[in-house]
Amino acid sequence: MEHYHMNLTLKIWRQKNSNAKGNFETYKVSNISSEMSFLELFDVLNEQLIAEGKEPIAFDHDCREGICGACSMYINGEAHGPWSKNTTCQLHMRAFKDGDTIVVEPWRSQAFPVLKDLVVDRSAFDRIIQAGGYISVNTGNAVDANAIPIDKKDADDAFMAAACIGCGACVATCPNGSAMLFVGAKISQLALLPQGEPERETRALNMIAQMDKEGFGNCTNVYACEAECPKGISVANIARMNREYLSAGLNADTK
Amino acid sequence: MGLTGFFLITFLIVHCLINSMIFFNDGGETFNHWAHFMGSNLIIRTMEIGLFAFLLLHIFQGLMLWSQNRSARPVRYAVNRPEKNSKWYSRSMGLLGTLILLFLILHLYHFWVPSRMGGIGSIHELEPASLSTYSGQEVHNLYNEMLMVFRENLWVVIVYVLGVFSLFWHLLHGFQSAFQTFGLNHKRYTPLIKGLGVAYSTIICIAFASMPVAMYMNWVS
Ligand code: HEM
Numbered sequence: 001m002e003h004y005h006m007n008l009t010l011k012i013w014r015q016k017n018s019n020a021k022g023n024f025e026t027y028k029v030s031n032i033s034s035e036m037s038f039l040e041l042f043d044v045l046n047e048q049l050i051a052e053g054k055e056p057i058a059f060d061h062d063c064r065e066g067i068c069g070a071c072s073m074y075i076n077g078e079a080h081g082p083w084s085k086n087t088t089c090q091l092h093m094r095a096f097k098d099g100d101t102i103v104v105e106p107w108r109s110q111a112f113p114v115l116k117d118l119v120v121d122r123s124a125f126d127r128i129i130q131a132g133g134y135i136s137v138n139t140g141n142a143v144d145a146n147a148i149p150i151d152k153k154d155a156d157d158a159f160m161a162a163a164c165i166g167c168g169a170c171v172a173t174c175p176n177g178s179a180m181l182f183v184g185a186k187i188s189q190l191a192l193l194p195q196g197e198p199e200r201e202t203r204a205l206n207m208i209a210q211m212d213k214e215g216f217g218n219c220t221n222v223y224a225c226e227a228e229c230p231k232g233i234s235v236a237n238i239a240r241m242n243r244e245y246l247s248a249g250l251n252a253d254t255k
Numbered sequence: 256m257g258l259t260g261f262f263l264i265t266f267l268i269v270h271c272l273i274n275s276m277i278f279f280n281d282g283g284e285t286f287n288h289w290a291h292f293m294g295s296n297l298i299i300r301t302m303e304i305g306l307f308a309f310l311l312l313h314i315f316q317g318l319m320l321w322s323q324n325r326s327a328r329p330v331r332y333a334v335n336r337p338e339k340n341s342k343w344y345s346r347s348m349g350l351l352g353t354l355i356l357l358f359l360i361l362h363l364y365h366f367w368v369p370s371r372m373g374g375i376g377s378i379h380e381l382e383p384a385s386l387s388t389y390s391g392q393e394v395h396n397l398y399n400e401m402l403m404v405f406r407e408n409l410w411v412v413i414v415y416v417l418g419v420f421s422l423f424w425h426l427l428h429g430f431q432s433a434f435q436t437f438g439l440n441h442k443r444y445t446p447l448i449k450g451l452g453v454a455y456s457t458i459i460c461i462a463f464a465s466m467p468v469a470m471y472m473n474w475v476s
Pocket residue numbers: 219220221256257258259260261263264267313314316317318320321348349351352353355356425426428429430432433434436
């Protein structure tokens with residue numbers, strides 16, 4: 001595709017801290033290359049703001065190669081912008097054309113409070129993992145690849161679930177603000193493997209209890225999460241989580 | 256939600272089958288016979304209590320879901336394009352359910368109240384004309400009641416068709432959703448379930464919608 005330059009109008013959410021009332025600010029940028037990434041657009045804009053003596057825009061980013069899940073931005077009404085199976089850092093400016101107006105907001109969720117501008121606090125996900133998204137035994141050094149035989153299909157499904165990067169786009173996109181795609185992936189990646197078996201039931205119960213405690217909404221199977229997930233995590237993982245929860249609940253000792 | 260949904264889905268099949276007997280065009284004889292059976296059989300009457308309980312539970316759960324999910328996003332997006340990632344009817348289950356509920360109130364007032372409490376309230380008086388005989392048995396002429404409600408009442412017919420339309424969209428999402436809720440998602444069976452859901456919603460709703468229309472248009476008499 002041909003390389004081109006564009007002038008853009010940006011409407012960006014600015015918010016001083018989690019208690020402040022935020023608002024949109026409008027900025028103009030010019031001569032933006034179609035080969036830039038969306039985060040590079042923000043770098044350009046922030047340098048412009050610094051030169052003008054203004055406060056640069058706070059946004060999360062780390063790897064800039066689509067694997068860490070930090071770059072949360074709701075762009076023109078979609079998590080991570082218009083491209084599917086994509087993160088913000090991997091969104092390129094050729095997705096836009098000269099003269100476009102781009103609206104950028106932070107993830108909107110009760111459980112992800114805005115810290116500053118576009119940065120939200122996603123530690124609710126960490127607390128869900130801490131509630132059971134691990135195996136307790138010390139596994140020592142990595143064992144020989146085929147020492148534990150695992151069904152090819154289970155290995156594939158576990159691997160696909162493990163591709164979740166914890167970005168929170170599923171929550172941001174879900175009309176109910178539900179975290180079930182994330183939690184479903186994290187429960188699935190262990191439930192499918194022999195290493196995860198001993199703690200399988202307590203894991204499902206504890207992680208789901210923590211999820212509810214964090215104030216995420218309830219899944220009504222709208223499947224918007226799957227459509228917007230940068231890693232294409234399947235809602236089959238939510239169904240597996242429902243199965244795990246049902247059978248764990250039925251087997252659970254009465255407390 | 257899924258459990259009560261499944262129950263309501265099953266109820267609709269029975270309800271639709273019995274009502275479709277008006278299309279035998281036998282002056283409602285077969286229909287009245289079965290309607291009488293449903294209204295007098297003890298097991299069915301017990302299940303009817305269960306049906307109302309499940310319906311109320313379903314509505315209650317729906318309202319709880321709606322309010323909890325609303326508070327999960329206190330600040331809304333200024334710009335949102337949900338049409339890029341999901342179906343409008345999947346996102347509108349609460350609204351569609353409420354429309355169905357409004358329709359149901361009118362519907363129960365039309366048929367359930369007079370047929371079950373006919374003598375008690377003053378809503379419907381038992382006249383000799385409203386009793387028909389079938390195999391020597393006196394049965395309540397619900398068929399006639401249907402004719403009275405639908406014939407020459409264009410607005411009633413319109414409300415019914417709109418109610419059934421809401422039901423169609425509600426089921427289009429709800430059928431497959433109930434399976435997913437119970438953890439049934441499978442490469443081979445899920446496409447089958449989705450197809451079955453479309454067929455179910457379409458057939459049930461066309462059948463229901465055609466009843467008031469057929470009576471209004473004098474296609475059955
Ligand atoms: C004739 C009646 C009805 C039938 C057959 C029916 C069926 C269903 C089914 C099968 C589901 C999906 C269950 C699941 O997702 O696990 C559902 C969901 C739902 N229904 Fe109904 N429903 C009916 C009436 C109502 C009414 C009167 C309301 C009133 C408010 C309502 C509100 C909802 C809501 C909010 C959901 C949640 C969305 C979801 O879980 O996917 N429904 N319904």
